[in-house]
Amino acid sequence: MNKIHVKTNINGDQVEFLADPRETLLDCLRDHVGLTGSKEGCGTGDCGACSCIFDGDLVSSCLVLGVEAEGKSIETIEGMAGREELHPLQKKFIEMAALQCGFCTPGILVAAKALLEKNNNPTETEVRYWLAGNLCRCTGYDKIIKAVMETAKDIRETA
């Protein structure tokens, strides 16, 4: 099996790796680029733990091939915090105890960030439906939804 040389941009950095065409973007991020923040919970697009931003769109990286990353720009959880400060969502999640085991958290943060960038005044129902593709088994979602709503409120107030 010949590997394919992929050049892509991840979290603002130019990155290169060799990918077996069968490898998913998730596999490549974790195994070739060392970015293990995106998780594999199911490998079939049902859990959202692998969520990333791919060319501006929220995707499940287990459903994108690594070779498709050629020339694209990708954002993962590792790129969410600034150098000096966490993203408001990250801070709020810690403050409001919106994580327990933390495994689903990277995927949820990436998805929630995508939502708030699209719509900074979502209703609770809109948040719940947007995050329906991100499974959490520990929290029952309650504090997660509250943290996203609170962050949206903060963002609107500082805007």
Place this chain on the structure above:
Amino acid sequence: MAKDDITKSFKFIGTRPNRPDGFEKVTGRAKYGADISAVGMLHGAVLRSPYAHARIKSINFEKAAKLDGVKAIITRDDFPKDREGEPLKLLENTIAGEIAYYDGHAIAAVAATSVFTAKEALKEIEVEYEVLPHVIDVDDAMKPDAPIVRENAGDFSVPEGSSPNVASYIEFGRGDIANGFDKADIVKSGLFKTEAAHQGYIEPHACMAQLDHNGQGEMWVCTQGHWYIRQMCSEVLGLEASKLCVTPSEIGGGFGGKTTIFIEPLALALSKKSGGRPVKIVMSRSEVLRATGPTASASMDVKIGMTKDGYLTAGCVEFRMQGGAFGGSPVSEALQCAFASYNMDAVHHIGFDVLANRPRAAAYRAPGSPMAAFAVESLIDEMCTDLNLDPIDVRLKNAVAEGSKSSYGPKFKKIGLIETLEATKEHPNYSIELGVNQGRGVAAGYWMNHGGETSVSVSLAEDGSVNVSVGTPDIGGSRASIALMTAETYGIPYDSVRVNILETGALGFNEPTHGSRATLASGKAVYEAANQTIAEMCRRVAKKWQIDPDAVYWENGYAKPAGPNAGDFSPISIKQIASEMDQTGGPIAGHHEASIRGVGHSFGVHIADVEVDPETGRVTVLRYLVAQDAGRAVHPSYVEGQFQGGAVQGIGWALNEEYVYGEDGCLQNAAFLDYRIPVASDLPNIDTLIVEVPNPDHPFGVRGVGETGIAPPLPALANAVAAATKVRLRSLPMSPTKVLKALKTGNDGC
């Protein structure tokens, strides 16, 4: 703080600081089971039985071994042949010997230089199977003509003439049952059924293991209890336990399912066979559902007597539970929970632990309690409806309290069921008006909680901060709770405490983070260890002041003279003591090992409001309240989190989650697509009400809280659906298919 006081005026306990490991978890830096790699690492893959029951006639892996990149292949032959008892069962479940007992049972494993190669190698392994008849359902397994799952499975407890698939039997009770039913105004019976559910943690099992020929090994694994993993792997492989060092990664959920071994011995055996190279195995989601440890399915008969004003007079239960092919369903815990919430003079319990061709059940959050709650709390609710009595009032009339003799034996110390029932009744959710097709259900639940073996240590850093070393992995925020208790004990800021979870070589034996015990047991042990250091610090200060050690006491981070007679000394801070440690006698550290006792039982009461679509049977949860006695909520946010998480698992189990098997005995829904756990849009907010009736046997009054929350939802939702539709379902899950059928035909699902 004086060691013997339980005080309500805490400085840190009860506050909501940020958890210490939050930063790593929100940035993706925290390392979980699959987040590790090593130089020379191989990838493992497991060949699994496609049959529910089959004799393995031969395994030929010649072709597989020839593939470029394959470095080791193992079968049962690579494991010791002299295992007996529990180690043999563990070994049998880890890798099949002569017989494959369930769809997904491991048959062989391969280690190769890439995952793709390992998977291709699996395809080249030739296995000759002789398919055998299988049995899946618990009641089917007890029928006289049922296929026998394993020969001679029954132990000494099983009565003569029982089905060969009964592995063990339990019977206990007290009082005059016949008389009890005579005294009742109504006596009601019912058959209730629940299907198996999986813990559903989002992180699949993963480990990286390395084992040399000299028996020295290391493992990185996501687990709730790394000493258990060390013990079980050693037993299965015939290793010396202290030569195997197990380090726990961060864990992406466990709920009981990660307290035992599945792939870990396979990784070790592959590593040894490959010449000591590290081997990483990560389970796929389908493997997790097929071949780890879901909970049992249950078929339960209940009979209860009640007077017309709501007093329970007698209760009988017979529970039949299947826990897979090796026994171990939580039937005895279920029986203990069945009537635990109520004062009843006459109770009788019978339980059967039954085998079936299904994966070996592991613990799942209050194992057995949800099934028992479903059966008993549903029937009580039916009787409340029959007699037109308020369900909370009926429970208050019968509720156990301090001094009550529990239905399963022990006398209760101080418990909080009554307080929790009263708080629930007062809660606004209980009086919200309901609309058409809507109904409200109430139910109580109970879990015993657990103490268990614990070994911790505490040490002072040179700058006066404190390092706490525990052996209980942090699944849901226990680092924060332990840090709070430590801060409270010393009277130092929460941020001055750092909690670490250490590997097996560094502490004595620790039971897993299970049984709702991390905050309770590790916390209690840390309290003891911290007090040892406090005693030492006081001793050193006394020496400095040249007074008696008894004349020095500790308060708010300072050693102080105990009263004017001791002398006029300025208090000395922990920081100062620490900075002088090397001159005053060396490092200051404490440790504590114990089998922690003084566990506090935790009772919960839930209210569920639902709306049922009469044309489709779809149940929507409108409102949900969890009220539970936490003893003392060390970190209220994380206590609420346990309440909410447990409730939602229960909601999923009640409405949509089940193991679906085909005629061939194979699992049909081995993915999150069709194993339907709740998604965010399925749920309302989960309201919480923390009740605090402190546990008298814990320095801070803590009761374990993590587990009880999963029990009440099963009956609460069934009661709510019955209220909404006037039709009673006695079988879970209450999927739309079942609910619609019940609406059309009155069929209770059994």
Place this chain on the structure above:
Amino acid sequence: MQYHTPSSFSEAVTISKSADGLVKYLAGGTDVLVQLKIGNNSPDHLIDIKKIPGVKEIALREDGGWTIGAAVSGVQLTNHKKLSREWPGLVEGMELVGSAQIQSRATLVGNLCNGSPAADSVPGMIAAGATVSVVSSSGTAEIRVEDIPVGPGLTNLRTGEIITAVNLPKRNKHEGDAYLRFIPRTEMDIAVVGCAVNLSLENDVISSAKVVLGAVGPKVEVATPAAQCLLGEKLDENILSIFSDKCSELAKPISDKRGSEEFRKEVIGVIAKRAAKKAYDRALGNK
């Protein structure tokens, strides 16, 4: 597996015809990658069509209808205000395919070619009278969407035939469509039953109707007798009841892990009447 990125459909056709082994096409990949992972029908050749010009475009034709490129995602459809306004039923069917993450990638054409009888976007396309443009070595043909599905997982496309776009007819006034499905949760499930209805009205009376049932047979069912019940009628409770019963009668579902035969037969009637009502209200409002 070999991965190809042709820059034209004719190149794609050539690759497909000369390839040995199983060939699959990659648009959004939300079905193909799952099959790759599970090892179900793993392709030997994967032809990625996303580098071909036009595949991500939504274009208004001269005749007033839409041409939707084969790689247009669900999100693109949702964000296209005009198309969403004209064909809300078709768009809402596509929007129900999976999570927000799936929506960024999933396509109408992929949903159609995967061949699931429960596909959420297919009933709406058929009810709309959509066609697909199919390119092959003999040129381009336009085929009705309803002629593509053959059975579970099967379409009538042969090797070297590739769908390049979905074509919708012009949307007129007093027309409306809707798609509804039944799932046990609120999201993330495959449809247990689904129904799309497309109606044209004249003076509030239904002058033409197309009703398509999903997940109640080996492929989508064009429920012509049920549609006929509606012709010449205003939609009232009585007609809805007759219509609902007819849909239940036409359904030929199986029992599987997602629902029993009797459940599906019962609930398809319920969903169909709710979809018909929604389409009717939209048609009334489309002045």
